[in-house]
Amino acid sequence: MTIYALSSGPGVSGVAVIRISGSETSKILKKLTNKEIPQPRMATLRKINNINTSELIDEGIIIWFPGPESYTGEDMAEIHVHGGKAVVISVQNEISKIENCRLAEAGEFTKLAFQNGKINLLKAESIADLISAETEIQRLQAVKMMNGKSSDKFNELRENLLKILSFVEAKIDFPEEDLPEKTLTKIKEDSSYVLNEIKKILNDQKVGEIIREGFKIAIVGPTNAGKSSLLNNLSKREVAIVSEIAGTTRDVVETHLNIDGYPVIISDTAGIRDSKDEIEKKGIKLSLKKAENADLRLVVVDAKSIDLSGFLNDLLKKDAILVINKSDLLKEKLDPDISKLNHVLISLKDNLNIDKLILKIKSNLENKFISEEDILITRERHRQHLLQCVDHLKNFSNKNDKKDFDKGAEDLRLATRQLGMIVGKVDVEEILGSIFNDFCIGK
Numbered sequence: 001m002t003i004y005a006l007s008s009g010p011g012v013s014g015v016a017v018i019r020i021s022g023s024e025t026s027k028i029l030k031k032l033t034n035k036e037i038p039q040p041r042m043a044t045l046r047k048i049n050n051i052n053t054s055e056l057i058d059e060g061i062i063i064w065f066p067g068p069e070s071y072t073g074e075d076m077a078e079i080h081v082h083g084g085k086a087v088v089i090s091v092q093n094e095i096s097k098i099e100n101c102r103l104a105e106a107g108e109f110t111k112l113a114f115q116n117g118k119i120n121l122l123k124a125e126s127i128a129d130l131i132s133a134e135t136e137i138q139r140l141q142a143v144k145m146m147n148g149k150s151s152d153k154f155n156e157l158r159e160n161l162l163k164i165l166s167f168v169e170a171k172i173d174f175p176e177e178d179l180p181e182k183t184l185t186k187i188k189e190d191s192s193y194v195l196n197e198i199k200k201i202l203n204d205q206k207v208g209e210i211i212r213e214g215f216k217i218a219i220v221g222p223t224n225a226g227k228s229s230l231l232n233n234l235s236k237r238e239v240a241i242v243s244e245i246a247g248t249t250r251d252v253v254e255t256h257l258n259i260d261g262y263p264v265i266i267s268d269t270a271g272i273r274d275s276k277d278e279i280e281k282k283g284i285k286l287s288l289k290k291a292e293n294a295d296l297r298l299v300v301v302d303a304k305s306i307d308l309s310g311f312l313n314d315l316l317k318k319d320a321i322l323v324i325n326k327s328d329l330l331k332e333k334l335d336p337d338i339s340k341l342n343h344v345l346i347s348l349k350d351n352l353n354i355d356k357l358i359l360k361i362k363s364n365l366e367n368k369f370i371s372e373e374d375i376l377i378t379r380e381r382h383r384q385h386l387l388q389c390v391d392h393l394k395n396f397s398n399k400n401d402k403k404d405f406d407k408g409a410e411d412l413r414l415a416t417r418q419l420g421m422i423v424g425k426v427d428v429e430e431i432l433g434s435i436f437n438d439f440c441i442g443k
Contacts, residue, residue: 002028003104003112004095006088013083018091021109024100025075029062032079032094037064048081050090051097057090058082072109073116114424121424122151125379129212136261137369141211145378151423153201153375157194158419164190165412188397191412195393198386201375207368208376209383210295214256214265215365218294220315222307225300226325229348231255231268234358259358262365267294291315296364298323298357303330303345306338316341321360327352382422389418 002022008015020028029037031051038044046062049055061080070076081087095101110127113119119127126145133139164187210216219227235255253268267290288311291297297320299312304326308316316322322343324334328350334343344360346353377383392415399408419425 002098002101003108004028004092004101005104005109006092007078007109008083011083012085016081016083016088018079018081018088018095019076019104019109020079020095021070021072021074021076021104021112022101023075024098025077026064028095028098028101029064029077031098032091033062038062040064040066040069043080048079048091051094057094058087068116071118072112073118074112120151122154122422123148124424129378134256135258135263137211138263141208141376141378144376150375153197154419154422155425157197158416158423158425160190160194161412161416161419165409165416168409168412191393191396194415195390195397198390198393201377202383202386202390204377205368206377206383208378209380211263211369211376212378214263215296215368216294217264217266217296217298217361218291219266219268219298219300220288220291221300221312221323222302225302226348227300228253228268230298230300230323230325231266233348233351233354234266259365260362262362262369264365295319295368296321296361298361300325303327306335308338319364321357321364323357385418385422389415392418 002020002024004018004020006016007019008017026037032048033046034049034054035046038046041063043061043063045059047059048057050057058081060082061078063078063080065071065076065078067074067076079091081091092103096103107128110119110124114121114124123146126142129145130139130142133142167183167187219230221227231253235257255266257264257266269286269290297315299315299320300323301308301312303324306324308322320342322338322341324330324338324343324345325348327345328347330345333339334345342360344353344357346357348354377386392411396408396411396415399411
């Protein structure tokens with residue numbers, strides 16, 4: 001089956017790129033242009049015509065990529081036409097008239113590239129991340145993953161396990177032959193090396209996932225402290241409703257920000273107080289949960305009535321900035337105990353010290369995103385496979401008796417499989433759908 005799709009973004013543009021891949025690609029080019037296919041990988045100007053009437057649709061660039069030297073590994077082509085909606089629809093309608101041609105599904109071109117051995121799963125996922133990158137740090141991470149250091153590392157660890165497994169299985173196949181003591185020692189040393197390397201990779205403070213998904217900041221505090229006004233100020237737009245009525249915000253309001261290249265998801269939460277209103281109580285429960293799961297908490301309080309007892313004291317213990325709003329109404333110095341906390345005095349009314357608060361947020365972001373490691377875990381899928389690999393290797397390390405080698409072999413097989421599933425070295429059909437569905441159509 002030959003697939004086709006608009007690969008450039010939807011909407012009116014100067015140029016639109018229609019991508020085709022499959023055995024009928026050369027036939028499509030001949031029928032659309034009434035000429036032989038152009039030289040491989042050379043941009044060639046051609047008239048693109050209606051197949052049945054030869055009526056001119058547009059004049060554009062044709063690029064022909066014969067397989068297997070193409071992105072998908074199949075015969076492939078790109079048609080560059082003017083980006084008007086009518087032009088794109090007309091060209092696609094003509095392609096659809098040819099037998100065994102259909103519109104591509106989301107991520108299908110990249111899925112073909114993976115299935116034909118052009119890329120591995122990690123590279124496929126990094127391509128998706130690069131397409132969806134909204135900040136510079138997200139782009140840099142996606143490019144870092146595309147360079148293949150993570151793939152090389154996981155493949156190296158997997159190869160180590162396969163070598164260990166070959167020794168263990170040799171002992172199972174030839175039980176009468178004793179393995180040399182130095183071989184047994186090497187088996188233990190090599191398995192411990194792999195185990196320790198994976199533990200180091202897992203001990204990453206989830207930097208890769210935070211960069212990919214966004215740094216979560218929760219604005220929490222009592223009612224009428226100025227939480228929604230702070231969200232609007234940081235967002236530079238009216239995201240949340242602001243009112244003098246206590247308890248206006250009853251649900252979590254989220255917005256995505258780019259703070260100096262760092263991706264941030266900032267949440268305004270319901271004001272926390274004792275309430276008999278069932279809806280407000282549910283909002284308060286959501287607020288506490290959002291605060292608990294946040295990477296940073298902005299605890300907003302009113303300068304006139306600072307009470308840090310109870311839940312506020314708990315929220316300030318880790319990864320928090322105390323934001324004291326309405327500082328323009330402050331008549332005396334702060335209590336010394338409050339001054340010791342990581343705090344900033346602001347006035348949203350007078351737009352005072354907002355820059356200081358942003359600097360504190362940036363400092364926290366920079367500290368969280370510091371990572372010298374080339375090997376980053378960017379998805380929960382990778383983390384789960386590594387954690388399961390660790391469990392199997394721990395089980396193997398607990399088997400010290402030579403009689404347990406047959407059981408140990410199964411532990412190694414399972415550990416090897418988990419590493420293989422990260423880069424796609426095993427049958428991973430069950431996870432392909434979820435990975436490639438995240439792509440846009442035409443990629």
